[in-house]
Amino acid sequence: MIRFATIGTSWITTQFADAVARVAGAELAVAYSRDGARADAFARQIGATSSSADLVALLASDEVDAVYVASPNSVHAEQALAALRAGKHVLVEKPAALDASAFAELVDAAEASGAVLLEAMRTAYDPGTARVRQLLGSLGPIRRVSLRYSQRSSRYDLVLAGERVNIFDPAFGGGALNDLGVYCVSALVDLFGEPSRVLAAWIDLPGGADGAGAALTVHDGFVADLSWSKITASDVPSEVQGELGTLVIDHIPAPRSLVVTRLDGVREEELLDVPAFDLRPEVERFVQLCSGGGDASADHERTLAELRTLEAIRASARRS
Numbered sequence: 405m406i407r408f409a410t411i412g413t414s415w416i417t418t419q420f421a422d423a424v425a426r427v428a429g430a431e432l433a434v435a436y437s438r439d440g441a442r443a444d445a446f447a448r449q450i451g452a453t454s455s456s457a458d459l460v461a462l463l464a465s466d467e468v469d470a471v472y473v474a475s476p477n478s479v480h481a482e483q484a485l486a487a488l489r490a491g492k493h494v495l496v497e498k499p500a501a502l503d504a505s506a507f508a509e510l511v512d513a514a515e516a517s518g519a520v521l522l523e524a525m526r527t528a529y530d531p532g533t534a535r536v537r538q539l540l541g542s543l544g545p546i547r548r549v550s551l552r553y554s555q556r557s558s559r560y561d562l563v564l565a566g567e568r569v570n571i572f573d574p575a576f577g578g579g580a581l582n583d584l585g586v587y588c589v590s591a592l593v594d595l596f597g598e599p600s601r602v603l604a605a606w607i608d609l610p611g612g613a614d615g616a617g618a619a620l621t622v623h624d625g626f627v628a629d630l631s632w633s634k635i636t637a638s639d640v641p642s643e644v645q646g647e648l649g650t651l652v653i654d655h656i657p658a659p660r661s662l663v664v665t666r667l668d669g670v671r672e673e674e675l676l677d678v679p680a681f682d683l684r685p686e687v688e689r690f691v692q693l694c695s696g697g698g699d700a701s702a703d704h705e706r707t708l709a710e711l712r713t714l715e716a717i718r719a720s721a722r723r724s
């Protein structure tokens with residue numbers, strides 16, 4: 405049985421708890437918050453056995469096997485490193501670290517302690533992504549890829565009202581690229597590999613975070629464009645164009661409707677009968693790894709490629 409402690413008391417941790425309840429071999433042991441009363445209330449809310457407001461004691465506890473890190477992005481690496489050094493397995497929310505070198509340090513720490521490290525990138529473990537991967541083989545040589553994720557955040561209203569909000573605060577690793585663009589980047593490197601060249605631009609918000617942006621990525625034989633926003637909304641789907649057919653994907657973080665139009669005009673549509681949003685597949689993968697099933701080196705390579713590509717996008721956007 406993998407006994408989890410959770411870090412972070414926001415909506416995403418409630419989704420994680422819901423997933424743990426449906427995964428065999430996993431249970432919620434401790435809910436951590438920086439505030440003791442909030443830790444107590446949150447432990448009751450998510451069905452954890454106990455609560456803690458002392459991270460050092462929590463990481464020393466032999467009643468915890470693994471830690472789910474769902475704090476602001478800038479805090480991930482420090483908390484994950486402390487947990488790994490304490491011998492705990494770590495499932496850390498996306499983006500796992502602010503850059504590839506910080507994640508490489510976590511990989512080293514995981515190897516040193518014999519613990520499992522995994523980025524909680526739900527797209528990578530989603531059944532819709534697996535189906536996209538299968539369909540790519542029937543499209544012929546891939547020539548164009550367009551991946552998009554734009555969703556207006558209700559927290560943007562707080563930014564417009566002059567408040568500081570973590571997810572829009574560069575000091576916390578906030579911004580649209582890290583929050584939503586990362587799904588496009590992760591799917592890109594996972595399905596198509598790391599680009600050889602990146603050109604990008606973004607929109608700066610008051611406070612310095614990016615609110616929306618776009619990137620052009622160059623690969624061997626094809627070009628991709630990525631588009632993301634937290635300040636506007638879009639229903640325009642993602643698309644993969646091959647010489648023998650085009651695949652339209654409704655929602656790149658969790659594909660549920662897939663339409664292939666072949667060269668001869670034949671249209672094949674698939675609707676996946678799985679929940680629209682579900683952290684269960686990533687929790688299953690993590691628990692399998694913690695239980696000695698397989699190794700996470702390919703997962704780490706994907707995260708490192710994702711983080712390097714994010715760095716290349718940031719560098720290009722800052723120049724433009």
Ligand SMILES: NC(=O)c1ccc[n+]([C@@H]2O[C@H](COP(=O)([O-])OP(=O)(O)OC[C@H]3O[C@@H](n4cnc5c(N)ncnc54)[C@H](OP(=O)(O)O)[C@@H]3O)[C@@H](O)[C@H]2O)c1
Pocket residue numbers: 411412413414415416436437438439442474475476477479497498499524526570571582583
């Ligand atoms: N996989 C997904 O679909 C998905 C969806 C949403 C978010 N996320 C990821 O989940 C993470 C959390 O996002 P969020 O929007 O929920 O963030 P958030 O609300 O800013 O913070 C999450 C939690 O971290 C703790 N926290 C806040 N400020 C902190 C600080 N300065 N130092 C340490 N802890 C702090 C808070 O818990 P306490 O105050 O109780 O300690 C808070 O509940 C991010 O990495 C985000 O990318 C993933």
